[in-house]
Amino acid sequence: MALPWSAAGYPATSEVTMTNDTVTRPAPTRLRRVVIRFAGDSGDGMQLTGDRFTAETAGVGNDLSTLPNFPAEIRAPQGTLPGVSSFQLHFADHDVLTPGDAPDVLVAMNPAALKANLADLPRGATLIVDTDEFSARNLAKVGYAASPLTDGSLDSWHLHPVPLTSITVEALAGFETLSRKDKERAKNMFAFGLLSWMYSRPMETTKAFLQSKFGAKPDILAANIAAMEAGWSYGETTESFATAYEVAPAPMPSGTYRNITGNTALAYGLVAGAHRAGLRLVLGSYPITPASDILHTLSGLKRFGVMTLQAEDEIAGIGIALGASFGGALGVTSTSGPGLALKAETIGLAVSLELPLVIIDVQRGGPSTGLPTKTEQADLLQAMFGRNGEAPVPIVAPRSPADCFDAAIEAVRIATAYRTPVVVLSDGYLANGSEPWNLPDIAALPDLTVEFATERNGVDESGRPAFHPYARDPKTLARPWAVPGTAGLEHRIGGIEKADITGNISYDPDNHQRMTDLRQAKVDGIASTIAPLAVDDPSGDADVLVIGWGSTYGPIAAAAREVRAGGGRVATAHLRHLAPFPANTGDIVRGYRRVLVPEMNGGHLALLLRARFLIDAQSYARVRGLPFTTGELVDAILATTESA
C-alpha cells in the first residue's frame, strides 16, 4: 500500500478502483457537501485534529467554514460533559456560508462527547466512537445506565464502533521508548487518518506540520505519523468502512488562498492597515477570552515593528494605546465585552482628544463573565452608547473570519482619517472560526497615508502665528494630528471641554453645544465615504428584507438561498458599518413590507432601526452562545413571509 503522502500527492479518486491485497474498493463516491464534527475530551486534541483536517480540506480546494466549540475551563474533569470540546467543519464543492447546521459525521472520542453531541446528529448520520472509552466508569460519569453502543439506542444512526485507543496503542507497539499514555495520546491522529481516508484528503501538510511541531522529539513525531497511517489503513482495509467519499473542489475566484481564523485575520489587518498608513502599530492589551489570540499574534510580529504592551489591566491597555496615538503611532487595544466596559471612560477621553484609536471587541456571551468561550453580539449598544456624555464612536463589524482583515483596515482608515476612536465588533464565532481567504495584493490595499501637522495653522489674539489644535479639516472635520517633537506646535489637550479652534478649556454653554454637534457631525460624515448598503433581492419583488450585521452574514445568506431554492422571495442586506449607517439605510429598510432582523442578542439592531427610521422591524433574537443555524433562520424567514 502506498502511503498517502508518498503517493502522487493525492489519493486516487477517479474512476480507477483502488486495490490492495485483501479488499477491492469501489471508487470514492462523490458528495457535494459534508459536515464533520470531532468531539472529545478537552485533552483529546480535538481542536488540533479539526485544524489539521481543515488545512487538508482547504488544500483540496473545497470551500469551507469551521466552528470550534470548547469549554471555558482549560481542563474540566476528564470524561465529564463540561469537559467536552468539539470542532465542526463544513466543506463543499460550492461556496460555503456556515459551519453547517448538523453534522453528517460525528466522531465521539468518549461517552461524554457522544452524549453532548448526539442531539445535533440527524438520524441516519454516521457515528464513529472510540469503544475503548465506553467503560462502566466513563458511562457512569455522564449518567448512562447501560452502554448506548449495545442497548440499541443508537440503532437509528450508522454506527462505527472502533476501538480507537487500543488499535493506536497496538499500531505503536514498536515504539518501546514511549509509555502507554504517550501512545494513547496519538489516538486523535489515528482518527484523523481514518477520516482522511474516508473523505479522500491527502495528509502531506499534516506530516509537515507534525515535523515542525515534534521535530525535537523524533519518537513522538514518528508515533504520530504511524498512528495517522494506521488510521488511513484501517479505513482502507476494514469491511465496515466500505466506501470512501470525495468532494470536488469548489469554483472559487482565481488567486492564492490560505485558511484563516478571524482573530488572525484581524491581527493581520491591523498590521496591513498600519503599514499602509506608514504608522507604527502599538497594541495595549490585557489577556481576555476570546480576544487573546490577537495579542499573541501581534506579539510575534516585532519584525514588522509592532509593539505589544501587555498591560496591568484593561484600562491601562487602552491608556497605553491612547498614549501611543498621542505620540503619532496607531494605538490599538483588543478585548472582549467585560473589557470594553472597563475601557469606556478612556474611549470617551479619546472622543474628546480626537485622536486615532482602534478598539477591538471580540464579543462573547454576557452579562458579566457570561460565556467566555461562546459567541454573542450583545455589545452593540454598549459600543454605541456605553459612555458618559454624548460620545459618538464609529463602529465596524466583520461578517466572516476572512472579512476580519478588511474590517480591521477599514477601522484603521476611519480612525486615522477622522482622528477618532473606532470600535470593531467581532465575536467568538468569527474569532475562532475559519474559512479560505483569497490573499490580497498589498499594493492594492487602500492608501492610508497620514499627514501629521507640521506648521502653525492660525494666529493668536495679537496676530502672531499660533497652533490651533481644534481647527478642523473642512471636509472630514478632523483636527490636526500634531505629535510631540514638532517645534512650534506645543499644545495641551484633555478631557475637559475644549474651545472650538483653540482647544483651550472652555465652560461656555454655546461652545459646548457647538463642540458636541461637531463631534457628532464628524462621525456622521463618515457615511459619505462608505459604500451604500447593498441589497440582494434576485426576484426583485420580495416583501421581506432580512437585515443583519456581523457574523450572522453566513447563516442569513444560507437561509435566504434555501428559501429562494424553495420558490420563496426574500431580500437580504448586511451592515458592515453600524455607526454611522450607510446613507441609504433608511430608504432601503422603508422599502419593504416586513423587515426581519436576526441577531445573537436581545434585539439591538432592531431597536436602532426602529428608533432611527420609524419602521416596524421584527427581531429574531437568540443568545445560545452558538451561531444561528440555517434551518432556524429559514423558519423565521418563512414565518415572516407568510405574515407579510
Added chain:
Amino acid sequence: MSLTTQPRSRRETGVDPSPLGMPLPHGLASVPRLDPDGPAPTRKDYASDQEVRWCPGCGDYIILNTVQAFLPALGLRKENIVFVSGIGCSSRFPYYLDTFGMHSIHGRAPAIATGLATARPDLSVWVVTGDGDALSIGGNHLIHALRRNVNLTILLFNNRIYGLTKGQYSPTSEQGKITKSSPVGSVDTPFNPVSLALGAEATFVARSLDNDRAHLGEILKAAAAHRGTALVEIYQNCPIFNDGAFDAIKDRDQQAARLVHLVHGEPVRIGAEPSRQVLVRVADGALRFVAEAEAAGAGEVVVHDAHADDPSQQFALSRLDGAGMTQVPMGIFRQVERPTYDDGVRAQIDAAVTTAGGPADDADLHALLAGKDTWTVE
C-alpha cells in the same frame, strides 16, 4: 513603501549623551538637545498663555514656578517635553506649561505615559499626579509603572486631601481626620507613598517639599537624569481644605529638629548643632536617633546608601516618620540602575528588524499573510 519604525515627524538629531553632566545611562539620553550655541531658553519660554487657576496660596503655584524655572536647565527642545496628568487640582499642571501636554482621566496618567514613552524614546515624559489620583483610583497603574521601570518622571503632589472634589479624606490622610466624608474621623490607614514605591520595585524614589525650591530643583534634576521611572513625592499645602498639613516641617524654628536630609554616603542625621543626632542601628536591629557624641556606644551608625540594590534600609528610612511628623526624611531614598521597560520593548523590535535585514516591505507583509499553507485557484 516600508513600515516606518518611527513616526515621520521624529527628527534624528545629535544627542549629547550626558546632559546635566550625569553618568550614563541617562534619562534624557535619547531626547534631542538644544543647540548649545543657540539662544538659551528662559523660564518664560515654558509658561503657557493660560491663566493659572489654583486657589490663592496653593502650594501648586510654587511647584509650578520651580518647574518652569528648572525646565530650561534640561537643555532640551521644549517640543520634546510632554507632561501627562490625571484628574485633581495638581493635574491642571500641563495647561500652564508651554510644552506638549495631556490632561487625561482620573488615575490613568501613568498608563498613558507608558504608551507614549515606549513609542517615543525621543521624548522627556513627565507625569503630574496627586495623592488621590496616583494612590487611590490610579494605584494599580502607579505600581506597575514603577515595577516596569518605564523612562518617565512622576511628580506626586501629596496634600493629603481631595481638593478638587472639595475636601474628602484621601489615601494619605491621617487616621481620625475629620473631613466632609469622615465627620467623626477617617478610619482608613494611610499609605506612605515612599514605602509603597519602594515595595513596588521602584528604582528612583525621592521626597521634597513645595516651598523648598532649591531642594525641589535638585531633586527634579536627579529625577530627570534617572533612566527609568522616577517617583518624586512633593508635600504640598492645600490652604483651602487641609491648611497647615506640613506646617510642622515648614516652620523655620521646628524644621531643623524634624527634617532628616538624606545624603547618599553620609550618616543619617537630624537636628542642628549643638543638639544634632545621628541614626544608629541598636542591638535589636531597630533604628534610633542618638546624640552624635553617644553614637559610638549606642550601635552601628546608619550611612544612607541610595544606590544599594537591596531596598531594606531605604525602606526602614521611609518608616522613620510616624503620624506626628517628628522625623521626616527628605531627599533621595533610592537611586539604582535597572534596565528600563521601554528600552527593552524597543530593543526586541530593533533586534527582530535587524535580523530580518531591515524594515518590512510589501513582500514581507505578503509572506506574513500567506503563511505556510497556501493553494492556488486558477
